[in-house]
Amino acid sequence: MKKIQLVITLCAILLGVGTSFGRDIQGQIFQSGSKQVIAGASVLNKRTNVTKHTDQNGQFTIQGETGDLLWISMVGYKAKEVKVKKDGRLEISLVLDDLLMDEVIACYSTQPIQLKMSTSNLKIRGMVRSMAPTSQESYAKISENKFQNPLKEPLSTFAADVDAASYSNVRRMLKAGTLPNPDAVRVEEMINYFQYELKSPTNGDPVAIHTEYTQAPWNTEHRLLRIALKAKDIPKDKLPASNFVFLIDVSGSMFEANKLPLVKSSLKMLVDQLRDQDRVAIVTYAGSADVKLQSTAGNEKMKIKDAIDALDAGGSTAGAAGILKAYQIAREHFIKNGNNRIVMATDGDFNVGASSDEDMETLIEKQRESGIHISLLGYGMGNYKDSKMEILADKGHGNYAYIDNISEARKAIINEFGGTLFTVAKDVKIQVEFNPAYVQAYRLVGYENRLLEAEDFNNDTKIGGDMGVGHSVTALYEIVPTGTRSAIIGSVDPLKYQKVPTPEAGRRIGEVATVKFRYKDPNTDTSKLKQALVNDDVQALEKTSTDLRFATAVAEFGMLLRNSEFRQKSSFPALIARARVAKGDDREGYRMEFIRLAEDAEALWKAQRGE
Template sequence: MKNRTFLSALCAILMGIGTCLGAEVSGWVLESGTGQAIAGASVSNHRTQVTMQTDKHGAFSIEASVGDSLEVKMIGFETKIVKLGENNRIKIMLKPEVMFTEEVVVTAHVGRAKQSSNAVMIRGMAIASPAKAPQESYAQIKENTFINPRKEPLSTFAADVDAASYSNVRRMLKMGTVPPKDAVRVEEMLNYFQYDLEAPSNGDPVLIKTELTVAPWNKENRLLRIALKAKDVPKEQLPASNFVFLIDVSGSMYEANKLPLVKSSLKMLVDQLRTNDRVAIVTYAGSAGVKLESTSGSEKMKIKDAIEALEAGGSTAGGAGIAKAYQIAQANYIQHGNNRIIMATDGDFNVGASSDNDMEALIEKYRETGINISILGYGMGNYKDSKMEILADKGRGNYAYIDNISEARKAIINEFGGTLFTVAKDVKIQVEFNPAQVQAYRLVGYENRLMEAQDFNNDTKIGGDMGVGHTVTALYEIVPAGTKSSIIGTIDPLRYQQEETPEGGRFMSEVATVKFRYKDPNSNNSELKQATVSNKIIPLDEVSEDFRFASAVAEFGMLLRQSDYRQRASFPSLIARARAARGTDTEGYRMEFVRLAEDAEALLKAQEVD
């Protein structure tokens, strides 16, 4: 006792110079009320800036002195500050975080989900609300316009490898329905397809390629293609994975194209797992629960049995499910591994009074944990695309829409690495246009991924993530300098200030400079790469098959959106170009696009009013 008193006194004296040698505190982090151990909690000493994590028993040990403050944090729990006294063995109790979750009660009935009453359950209290027919929701898109490079020379946006819009639009067209304009995101339609790009060979995770040709829908304009290709990594060299399957089992998932298709999809993924991979299963309906603790990928039958046993029914508490999934992922975190939540849902859940805004705040809270998220969307009628797009875009994730087993195979087996293993994060693209060559430019798509010019060099601003073998394609339509164009409009000469004259000379051979930034998945500092685009216009029939096909997809998207900038776009033109640019098309995706465009043309003609 005397020794401990002496040590405490010595520590108190030495605190003045910020040190106390040989002192250590150990203990446990437990859940308040239940006393259950909390694995994966972080315990940080404010003075030493050292952080330790609790083990599977909730135990920790950290260098500390009398008077030090320990900060204890865990996803799903309130953060706690503990001021140390003389006791060097302590128990720290964390309270579960209270989340305001609005839940819509639904029950399974005769093969489909129906709302059980005209009431909304808010934290267990029924509040009357008017009955609403199920409807799909899409975030509003304000289409990009033509921009004068003298006024705005820089165009900046985050890379986007999501592909959900294309398969969702395909689903609607096959049902004989013209998709709503806001469901058509041209960049996701472009990036649904794989392109034959050369992979980087110099150790960089991403390689850039550009091409310039004539715009198919306006021969006076130019079309610039910017393509990024992520490196390929053999499956056996991919890092070990810590997966958490987060599965919506609420009543709205009862239908055949929802939970049954989810089960088939995830079983395909289980077949891809290796012995060093691990999977946990979290489900949510009225509340969130752990259906399978983290299990080795070698126990495939055990994982599949847990998936098969899932049943739909009950209300929808998506926010609680997300919090629980991040908590489980954090508890089983693999350093320098692939830590990822795979969420399967129709998106029909609510968080707070303003669901989309609260969903964004919720996911932003967790995105710096080193845990990524992949969203797999299912179903129709009550499909909430807007929520799932937010989760993917704001949570360092990607998003695919699964409408049939073939699409599940494409997303989960054919593109296994690209969908689930990040090789470059926060990828941003910035293009500087030369006003001596460019009168105006327009980015086709990417409306919800635009960034301020200064965000490009700001590493705290997130971009998009690229996975193994992923490709990103972006198209710019360009009005050449000196062209008389009705599409961009005109303004009168300025009276009170001199208009700048673009610099010529040594830059006359350049149309633009393309820069892109990316981070290593384990770094917070970005790297910069760039390439110049020469003013060499290649005839449309001589550019790559990929470019011609991508231009057809963009034209298709503009027609479906009834774009103000579609100009002389036409179905016969894009269909002929896509058919000629199919390439090898081993899986038949490009030929399927041709047939889809033909169906869309017939459907739109049938709806025309004389």
Template sequence: MKVNTLRSVWMFIILLGVQTVMAKSITGYVKEASSGAALGGVSVRVKGKSIQTHTDQQGYYQINAALGQVLVFSLERFTAVEHVVGQETRIDVALQIDNMERDRNSIPIRQDVYAGQYSIKRGESLTAYLGGSMHVRPMYRSAGIHSSESYEKIQENKFVRTNVEPLSTFAADVDAASYSNVRRFLRQGHMPHPDAVRVEEMINYFTYDLSGPTNGDPVRVVTEVTHAPWNAQHQLLRLSLKAKDIPSENLPAANFVFLIDVSGSMSSSNKLPLVKSSFKMLVDQLRDEDRVAIVTYAGSAVVALESTSGKEKRKIKDALDALQASGSTAGGAGMTKAYQIARAHFAKAGNNRIIMATDGDFNVGESSDEEMEKLIAKERNDGIYISILGYGMGNYKDSKLEMLANKGHGNYAYIDNISEARKAIVTEFGASLFTVAKDVKIQVEFNPHFVQSYRLVGYEHNLLEAEDFNNDEKLGGDMGVGHVVTALYEIIPQGVKSNFDGSVDDLKYQENTKPKSSVNKKELATVKFRYKEPDGEVSKLVTHVVNPKVTPLAQTSHDLRFATAVAELGMLLRNSDYKQQANFDQLIARAKASRGKDEEGYRAEFIRLAQDAQALHDADR
């Protein structure tokens, strides 16, 4: 009897031990205790292990943990919560604001924190937000007050009087990440964070039907002038640069390094699994003369695949399939290792490029924006560029990824689904990854005879000083094979009364600037752009004169009319101070009428998104 009892005890101990080490899937929901609002970006980790995930925008998470292990729930400005895993498979948690944080009510909230119905601007205190009289800007169905997604603040370009500042200068930029990120918000039933809406990136998401240069230049300038659809008294100048096309078989040999974030925050289905599928499509585009290495980073940097010929596609794909997500995020170490490999296999007269896939959440090592910027700036001067593919939500660091791409002679795309991956990697393979002109800078001089004031729509993060245009040390944008960069200027014609450009008294100590009596009355503006050859260090100048003739909007190109619809939606999503008479009905009707050739269905998708945005906007009024 005693033997049987002893055997039973030992069996129970053994079974208990097995249960302890056998992990199971646990799901749950995390909210703020006081308000009940969902908390996105909460770190959920197994204590003492490298297993970690984050809650999504709706506050939900999924993680594997065993009986008896401890889950730790933590978020900046909140008191962490620990929960011992029992027999349950769902664990919901409520986090309390940290007492020290509650008392620190004169500390400004970060610019990237946004609330369910209000956006807290830089410099506004928690006290002011909760009960003070400080102005807060309304938002619609946003995620949650403590979402840890970050976006660089946008101070919209204002109207500038031509007689005060006749020159407008900016770096050409072909990024399109903002559009797909905005699409992600709308598809989830939320209006986007205002600073996630970069209007120029929404415009440049779409392809436009332009012929390339024929005179040997790498880029051609195209302009159109029409009336602004949101204010009939204003005009719009469309300025487009079209890069030359090069057949794929004539592209230079590529030396790629895939730099892939495999930290715990990348474990969800819309992150690392989507990264693998994306890069497999890129592998299918490789030629025998191309080479690829794979570097991963979590707690440390690891070389998952040494530099390998593009003809060994199966070997490269197998290395991608073997990747798993866990641990912290040593982004700086990973980037350093990737550049070392790129230098070791540097292709002279070739395309040397890091292609980075991440949610941008660096937290180990060289993680500050300044440190990462210094590293990338050093390497770009040696001919190694970087392209950024952003993934995920909840803890997504858009501001950091935009900076990395801008400083690294690269481009930046946000991948939210496999169709977007195909667009960015397959459809636009050459345009995204093969540079034909670098440090592209644009400068427009407006003629005060016609132009009273002007405003550049978007490009707030790409503005340059007028003297930067001729300074080859100042960084510009980059253009890939066949790519188009489009910018819109809204113009207040001379003599039109407007509340936007204001007025000032005559100067007392110097003459007020007035147009010359001999000014050229056949030119609305002069467009100049500078560029360098991909391996050059001295810029070249191209000049283009804009005819002042204004074409009725209905008679302009399909491309211009569609671009105005995209810009109008962007202003409405931002609740722009310059939206004027913009409205959903007119932009949707114009987009439908100017859809044109749309083989991939991207313009049709835009129309549906605009309709969704209108429904969300109307529901929140």
């Protein structure tokens, strides 16, 4: 009798357990008014505290019972609570959140237009352009460098920068049929996206300097000075042991196929490059930061890849907490004289805790003295926060690449493995002194966000740019020769109360400029100084290196996309023709891709103007 009662009791318990699991609740989520499905939306059962996400078709399945309350949320939409009914499939519509839709966009106009968006589509000049609700990308404002008079400003100083994120991000926009936001176009990053054939240092220095002096193709009355730095090459087996921390954004905004799935593929490529002496830990962040894999030897590749494969997206974005946790883990496994680096993969859209651009700058400045560098890999579109990524890289002894497809991941992680992840010179700064006997005015093309005060050049507490193994940096100066009449540089009336220096203040000794650069070895805090002279020996453009001619085409392309006031006689046909002639070997096809991209941009440019 007792056995029968026990069986009955167990059955009751099991039946109770089964009831607590409830049933599969299925549904689909749409955008209100348009019936456009919403992928990646969060569906939270408030009773069980379980969250699921909609798939690419906006569909979801979650365990629950009649009467449960589901909390539906998605970036760019107003959250909504839905009560589960007795039966039937749920069809849920979300309304766009107007407060999240204030945005400056550039579309079919030469100037940005300030618009208040309250609908998912915008009609301009008879064309309908889809404005996705997550189209909230942010870019730091760029105020272009102007021409400077060397009698007043003889020194031009900036941090050498090797980031290339702007080019691949601009490429993504153009391939989508949209001219880019002008502030997304950083001309120096467009130029430095490409590899150039430069001689590596031969005297034991980590960096060599090269210069060329020619005519400016967009104004042959002007001159163009190219300054190029080349970092030394180190064979892979001679690179120092690495202590990597993969810091991965797994928040809800990373759900899309071009975000977390692409992150996984990218990082698994990096895992394949690891050696036995290297180590990897994995830190993730969504609503909070978690350690998904303790520091693991590089020969345990399957274990590392399995941890990457197991990642799923969902929740809010506590980016600052993730950064702090990653630095903590990196410090715990710090390798003296090794390569200690955080590899951060994110769309930059932080929304929990410290999240503003100013917060990121304060946060990273406190961490950068730890001897740990950071590499930023940016992914996605719509809510992409380029401004945060750039700050983290520039202020954190790091570099920054935008990954829009698997080919770009291969370029950044395999083809440029050493340059992206192994620093050979840090705090690299360039200072150019112009001779007014030969130079009436000069303008640095790009580098607006890397400018330094003249006195910062000799101040070792002021950070510069970092250069990795085999990397090169190119900077272009447009120069107006002394005595040349040029309306673009402007003029002012003579001063009344003081004497104005004349060009004779310079010395006609055949030197146009002196180029100096400083750098630090990765494990020291004292800089070293190198310099080179630029003689007044102007080469015809067609006699210069193919690299310089190609770089001028990229610079001209950038100025046109920015609608620069200094573009002068720039034109798509001219730059495309010059790029074709200067394509060179182009084994990977990147230069040919640029030519096709410029042709596409020209077509969009003409369509914008109704040509």
